[in-house]
């Protein structure tokens with residue numbers, strides 16, 4: 001086994017943080033064949049001492065390389081270079097062919113942050129030092145009373161902060177009592193469905209749309225109604241014609257998940273009009289509206305809701321980070337008692353310590369500053385990816401949807417390519433792209449004209465043009481391997 005010599009230096013002035021520089025240099029050495037499969041990389045301690053950085057910096061770099069399959073930890077035997085799948089051509093054995101056609105499960109996020117991971121904000125840009133200070137302060141000020149059972153509906157300080165934030169940023173007023181703090185979007189759905197849904201109730205679902213929403217309503221015994229999405233968002237006219245008696249509609253009006261389109265004002269009004277007449281509930285999943293690249297975020301659907309039919313869901317997973325497991329739902333006045341009565345069965349699982357810390361983070365102004373910085377950063381990082389994909393692919397092969405905001409990119413594929421096969425292959429090679437066809441409400445066979453065909457990619461953690469180029473080339477190679485040499489030169 002040959003050892004990797006440390007022939008590089010870090011640049012503290014570089015835009016990329018130190019761990020990222022190490023990660024990129026080691027990865028490049030592997031890709032260039034300078035580091036061979038099986039060779040041992042220096043221990044964390046040796047690398048940190050040689051480069052003059054903290055051990056945690058090297059650990060972060062190695063962790064990322066291990067998650068992507070470039071390195072392998074062998075305990076006492078050290079860390080070695082594994083054979084990265086992306087460097088080897090797929091075998092043409094029948095076994096590998098059947099493997100490729102297995103659908104991936106878009107509901108299962110990767111536990112590690114693989115490239116293109118959906119739903120992940122820029123982890124490197126979160127102000128961890130400020131956050132640690134706030135959490136430490138909250139711990140120091142823990143009183144005896146804080147040790148008992150927490151409020152079922154969420155901590156009051158956070159409910160107050162969220163109410164103020166929504167008034168300022170999402171354009172509607174609510175009482176803190178209308179806000180229920182939950183442990184993520186799934187618990188929000190659980191609370192609402194448990195409080196309101198009757199078996200067999202019809203629910204309009206965006207098609208394609210978020211698989212978690214589909215799964216929850218299905219599991220609760222609802223009747224899913226697939227409603228197509230075009231460049232104005234959910235097609236309300238079609239939904240009214242197909243299934244006017246539905247009791248729920250779930251929409252992502254700011255940036256439709258996954259296509260990224262914004263719901264037009266006329267569609268918003270038509271949806272609210274239907275809900276008022278039908279006495280139906282509209283769930284507004286406002287999961288990433290904060291990230292609009294130009295101008296201010298559009299007002300929410302809830303801000304137009306004069307009849308009290310909109311249930312508003314927001315999350316801190318994108319605005320802060322997903323490991324917090326903290327979200328909120330705002331219910332109309334008429335539902336407060338009903339949902340409160342259901343809360344003992346679905347207690348808020350986010351620890352009060354974290355809820356209070358989020359409230360302090362908001363009240364001290366860090367939240368607003370962070371969002372402002374992230375809006376700029378995401379526009380920049382999306383630009384890297386768009387440019388790199390445009391350079392790597394012809395528009396005949398892959399066409400990028402234009403989008404005004406959000407943290408994932410959607411690209412349509414040529415009909416001759418199967419998005420599910422490409423996503424599966426990419427996944428096996430450590431790229432977390434997802435197939436648009438996996439987000440359908442009802443599965444359509446490959447070859448069906450109505451089957452959406454495209455790829456979804458998260459970009460907030462692509463930190464440079466260089467990295468975007470590298471990842472796009474890896475993806476391009478997968479296309480060539482699948483389509484056969486020469487089909488797409």
Ligand SMILES: Cc1ncc(COP(=O)(O)O)c(C=O)c1O
Pocket residue numbers: 118119183184185186210252257285287315316317322326327
């Ligand atoms: C469409 C959509 N809604 C809601 C969420 C929020 O999920 P959670 O708050 O559980 O992280 C996500 C996360 O990726 C999402 O994509």
